Amino acid sequence: MLFKLISLLIVLPNILLAQHTISGMFSPPKDYKVALLYKVTPTVSEYIANAEVQKDGSFQFQLDSAVTSGMYRIVYAVPQEDYNFDVIYNGKEDIMLSFNTETGVEFKSSSENKLLKSYTKSMSAVTQSISNYFRENKKDTMALNAIFKTQREAQSNFEKLAEKTIALQFIKANRPYIPKKYEDVKTYVSNLKKHYFDYVDFNNKTLQSSSFLEERMNNYVFGMSSEGVDETTNYKNNIDVFCNAMKDAPVAIKRILLVSLWQQMVDLDYEAVANYISKKQLIEIAKSLKDNELVDALTLYKNLSIGSKAPDFSFEIIKDDKKLTKKLSELGNAEKYIIVFWSSGCSHCLDEIPKLQKFLKSYKKEKIKVIAVGLEDDNKVWKEKIKSYPEFIHVLGLGKWDNKIGNKYGVTATPTYFVLDKDKHIIGKPDDIEALKALLIR
Structure with a gap:
C-alpha cells in the first residue's frame, strides 16, 4: 500500500x-x-x-x-x-x-480551430459566389436565391456543429446578412451595410479577448463605401455606424478599438479622420478613464495637424545690442515660416541645414523666415555652428529631447520641419529637405 x-x-x-x-x-x-x-x-x-x-x-x-x-x-x-x-x-x-x-x-x-477555419473558408467561398454573380451582371434570380440558400444552410450547419465550443461564439458573431429572396445589387449592398453588426456582441468576453472585434471594425470602416461620397466623409460615416454599434460596450473595450483605429488613420496620414475619432469619442473616453497620457497624445496630434495654429513659444533675439524676448506669434512680414528642429551633434542635420540655407537664397529675404531650434545638451558647439547661418532666427533648446518647445511639437528626431503660413498655421510637415523644397516650390 x-x-x-x-x-x-x-x-x-x-x-x-x-x-x-x-x-x-x-x-x-x-x-x-x-x-x-x-x-x-x-x-x-x-x-x-x-x-x-x-x-x-x-x-x-x-x-x-x-x-x-x-x-x-x-x-x-x-x-x-x-x-x-x-x-x-x-x-x-x-x-x-x-x-x-x-x-x-x-x-x-484541434477540432475547434479546424472547425472555425473551415467555417471561414466555406463562408468566404459563398461570398465570392455572390460577388461573381453581381459582377458578371447575371439575370438568373433563381441562381442567386440558390446561393443565398446555400449560405443560410452553411451558417446553420456550422452553428450546430459548433455547439458547446468556444468556436461557436465566433461563428454566431460572424453570421452575415442573408436575404430571404432575390435582391438587386444596390439593395443587397445597402442591407449588408445596415445589418453588418447585427450579431456582434461587444460585451462578449471571448470576442473581446481576440482580434475579431478589431477585424470587424476594420472591415467595415475601410471596406464599406458609399457612392458619390469622398473618402474622408465615407470614413467618418462608417466610424459613426461602428461607434453606434458598440455604444453599449465597456468603456475599456471602446478605448482599445478606437485607439487602434485612430493610430491606423495617423499612420495613413488621414489627419482629419484621426481628429474626428478623437473629437467624436476617444478623448472623452480617455478622460473618463483618467488616461492623461492618451489625452495628451490626442491633443498634441490635433495641435500639430495641418491647418492648426502652430504652438506658440518664446525666444530671445539681439537687436541694437539688446536682448529682446519675442514670441513666434509676434513675428511678422514673412509670407512663410520654417521651423526646423536640429542639433549641432546630428550629422544628418549638418548635411541638411546648409542645403536649406542654399535653397532659400533664391527667395527674397522677407518671403521666408527660418526659426532654427537647436536641441542641445549645452551651448558650446551650437554657438559656433550658428555663426554660419546669420539669416536664421536661432533658438537654443536646452534639455535636448526633454525641451519644452520640442515637446510642444512632438519632436522625436532631428531634423524635423514645420512650414507655416503668414498667420502661423501649419501648412506642411515635410520629412526631409527634398520634401521641403517640393512643398515650397509648388
Whole structure:
C-alpha cells in the first residue's frame, strides 16, 4: 500500500505538469527565432511561455494544468501587435499547426480551430459566389436565391456543429446578412451595410479577448463605401455606424478599438479622420478613464495637424545690442515660416541645414523666415555652428529631447520641419529637405 502511495506521489506531479501541447512549424524557418504564448483577456495579455524555433521551423509549448481554456495568442516577431495570430485552446486537446506569413495559419489538429477555419473558408467561398454573380451582371434570380440558400444552410450547419465550443461564439458573431429572396445589387449592398453588426456582441468576453472585434471594425470602416461620397466623409460615416454599434460596450473595450483605429488613420496620414475619432469619442473616453497620457497624445496630434495654429513659444533675439524676448506669434512680414528642429551633434542635420540655407537664397529675404531650434545638451558647439547661418532666427533648446518647445511639437528626431503660413498655421510637415523644397516650390 505504501509503495502504491509513493508511486502515485511520483506520477501525480507529471500528470499535473504535462497536460497538452501547442506545437507547429514556421516557414520559411530562417525567418523565425522564438515564439511567445499569451493568454488574452479583454484588456490585458498574460504571458504564458516561450519556445525556441528550431532550425527546421518547429516549436512546442508545454501547457500544464494551470493553463485554462480560452483565447491564446502566438507572437512570432516584433512589434508584437503586428506579428501574431489567435488560437482557441479548450483545455481538452493538443494543437498542431503550421504558419507562413503569406498563407497564414493552418491547423493540423484541434477540432475547434479546424472547425472555425473551415467555417471561414466555406463562408468566404459563398461570398465570392455572390460577388461573381453581381459582377458578371447575371439575370438568373433563381441562381442567386440558390446561393443565398446555400449560405443560410452553411451558417446553420456550422452553428450546430459548433455547439458547446468556444468556436461557436465566433461563428454566431460572424453570421452575415442573408436575404430571404432575390435582391438587386444596390439593395443587397445597402442591407449588408445596415445589418453588418447585427450579431456582434461587444460585451462578449471571448470576442473581446481576440482580434475579431478589431477585424470587424476594420472591415467595415475601410471596406464599406458609399457612392458619390469622398473618402474622408465615407470614413467618418462608417466610424459613426461602428461607434453606434458598440455604444453599449465597456468603456475599456471602446478605448482599445478606437485607439487602434485612430493610430491606423495617423499612420495613413488621414489627419482629419484621426481628429474626428478623437473629437467624436476617444478623448472623452480617455478622460473618463483618467488616461492623461492618451489625452495628451490626442491633443498634441490635433495641435500639430495641418491647418492648426502652430504652438506658440518664446525666444530671445539681439537687436541694437539688446536682448529682446519675442514670441513666434509676434513675428511678422514673412509670407512663410520654417521651423526646423536640429542639433549641432546630428550629422544628418549638418548635411541638411546648409542645403536649406542654399535653397532659400533664391527667395527674397522677407518671403521666408527660418526659426532654427537647436536641441542641445549645452551651448558650446551650437554657438559656433550658428555663426554660419546669420539669416536664421536661432533658438537654443536646452534639455535636448526633454525641451519644452520640442515637446510642444512632438519632436522625436532631428531634423524635423514645420512650414507655416503668414498667420502661423501649419501648412506642411515635410520629412526631409527634398520634401521641403517640393512643398515650397509648388
